[in-house]
Amino acid sequence: MVRRSAVIVGVYAMIGFLAVAAAAASGWYAFRDAPPTILSVAVGGKGGNVDQLMGEVRDLVATQSKTIRLEIVHTDGSATNARLVADGKAALASVQADIMTAPTVRAVAVVAREHFQLIARRSSGIRSLRDLAGKRLALPPEGTSGNQNFFALAQHHDLPLAEIKVSAGPVNDNFAALERGEIDAIAFVRALRDPATVEVMRRLQQRGDGLFFVPVEQASAIKLVKPYVSESSISQGTYQGYPPVPEQDTPTLAIGINLVAGVKVPDAAVEELTRILFEEQLRLAFRTPLAAGIARPAQNGPSVAIHAGAKAYYDGARPFLLVRYRDEITFMISMLTIAYSGVMMLRLQIRNRRKVRVSAYNDKLIDIASRAQEADDLATLHGCRKDLNLLIQRVMKDFSEERISDQGFHVFSLSWEAVRASIAEAIGEARASGQAGKRVAA
Template sequence: MRFNLWRTMTRKRLILFGLLSAAIACAALTTYWYNRPTTLTFAVGPAGSEAARLIDALRVALIRERSSVRIRLVNSDTPSDSAAKIAREDVDLAIVRSDVSFPATAVALAIWQRNPVVLAAPTSSGIERWTDLSGRTLGVVGRGIGFNSRLIETILREHGVQPASVKIVDVLPWETGDVFRKGLVHALVTIGPVATKPVADAMAGLVRETADGRVSLVPIREAEAIAERVPVLEAAEVVAGSFGSNPPRPAESYPTLSVLHYLVARRSITDAAASELTQQLFTLRPTLATQHPSAFRIEVPETEKGSAVQVHPGALAYLTGEQKSFVELYSDYIYILIFGLSLGGSALAGIIGYFGWGRREPVPGHLPEVLQLLRQARGSDDPELLDEIGSRADDIFVESIESSKLPGFDSSLFSTLMLALDRLNATLADRRRALAMYGEDEDEPDNQSSLAAAPLASAGRG
């Protein structure tokens, strides 16, 4: 019986250990699955550009911070190339211009930068308004020259100037001084942040080749009205002293138009990935700006309903402080899982109970032996055998008491065994009593014969 109890206890321990190990493995697998890094492909370029260097620094920072989102760079030549890649869903992220065909499958995570349109010309040229460009040659500086030229044509039309009346030529930033010195252009347009090197180099070349450095910066006074008519543009302001402070150039702030670069993502990426990337982008922005000052140009997009560019729901949740925890995100699935496990467990238990699968018969222990001893005691007239049966009954009683301290003890079987032992001891007592009475009955006739012989002996002596 002790061996059976030990075997039962060992089996239960093994089952418990197996269930515990399975639970730990499931928890570990679930934790890994939930926390595993999500890699997003990012179309950026051209290689070596300011944006490409900043995105690469962000990639390294995400690895260093052990973020749940990682990025993999995919080379792109132009904004239109990036837009095409994300429209085909070849990549997950890209930087696109608002005036380039905005992908229908993309939503914004952040404003990457604002590119103000700056028209500059030597004061001696007499160009004070955009309408004065008719019949002139205009040099356009900036990456994506084709898009910049189309943007300039749009602004010219908004001013009532036919684009065909203005000759637009491409100018590289470091060629600005030469083209003005040779008289190849009359005015210059830059489209980009005023603090960037291409814009600064272009303006420096213009100032250098202009007599006394006298340069006129031409405003777009109807910028807000034009932005209303052309949604891809927005009104902006060139701050006084943006191109130099001695003397301040411009002398005072003036209005202009701006085109935006957006960091966009495919609609299909998860809210969790979009939220994590947006959070890390704005959290790491100060750190990234120490090596890449352009990081400070990254801005929060408009989160109001009806804005021109839709924001990804995951990014919107972070930007509006409505991020949900894991339990909040998957509470419905958790409740359904708990309900399903409870219902399935009850159904499985019912099926097992109905068919009796896995049911184990209780170990009888010493009970069969006690019943056998009981039969022997009832049919025995041998006092020595009864003594042996009584001694064995005492041993069984002691072993049963010791076994009651072991785990897996069956109290109902113990109660039955005690009843059987009580019955056995009662039977032994009855048999001993019966044998004792039978012995007295055999001795009584001998005593009566002795008493009858005594008077006869007395008469003979007399």
């Protein structure tokens, strides 16, 4: 009995081990150190504010995430960035809010605000937008936000464009032309305290020809035509404290810079990036002040639809397992279900075998009882009793080895006892009948 129990325990232990092994394999599959997802981010020109910010984000992601990595891609501006994401050639990009994007582009976060800035050489005498008549003005390339916003301003203020000597080219080239005195003013859209802008202003101040920030009035009215812009101002001393540059708070327009992602970029990857942007914002701000401007995309007014991964973070619905690892969990549950089914099937097979064995013994018991009933001599009855004793020995051996259930053994024992009593009675009657015959013969 002990040996049979050990075998059964061993079988169950083996099944349990297989179940645990399946669960462990499933866990490893779900939580293994898979290679991180590489997300390319188009940021515009090298050395710009967004490039600097996303460079810091890239470095922080490398230390704070096991699942994603960022790869910076430099381009010629927001329009190109939006096109790269729409075409699937970049996973993410920084795009000015007034740039039209494709339906397959989704917003992740507002990462910065850029300001429309109109700067003139102090010696040019330009103090307002209308003073641009007869002056040389350099704009960013056609199609860029800075170029388009200037013409929107010119239309709103009814500026005499025919009298303004307008040229267009890269902003840094325009700064160089301003330093050389080849132009009188430049207009562009950049974040405040952009490193390149600060350096040019410093050099011009050292040469004794300061810069004047031309105010952009009626921003709230312009917003009616360009809903993506907002009212803002360039605070006194933003670029230099003494003497202050600008000399006083200067009204202007601001444009948000959105971090966008393709709709097919994995939700989990975008959610992880969004988490780092906001939960590590203070750490980012210590690395670059630009991080202080990181914000959730606007909920009111015209806006790009929010990416599902970013929305999951904003809504607080950040399932750790049920969604992110739903396939792995399904696999794990399936393996455990298979293991459990195997255990149940084995138990059923053992139970069925016990029933079959008891049924076979009952058939033999019935056969012995039939032979005993038909016997007409003691020799046959003794043979039936011998078979009956051998049968109970076999049954008891199977019961000790757990091949027969307690219930089956109990039922068989009752039947066996009835047959034994019947054979004993028959033997007693046969002996009595034999002795009576001997007396008669004598």
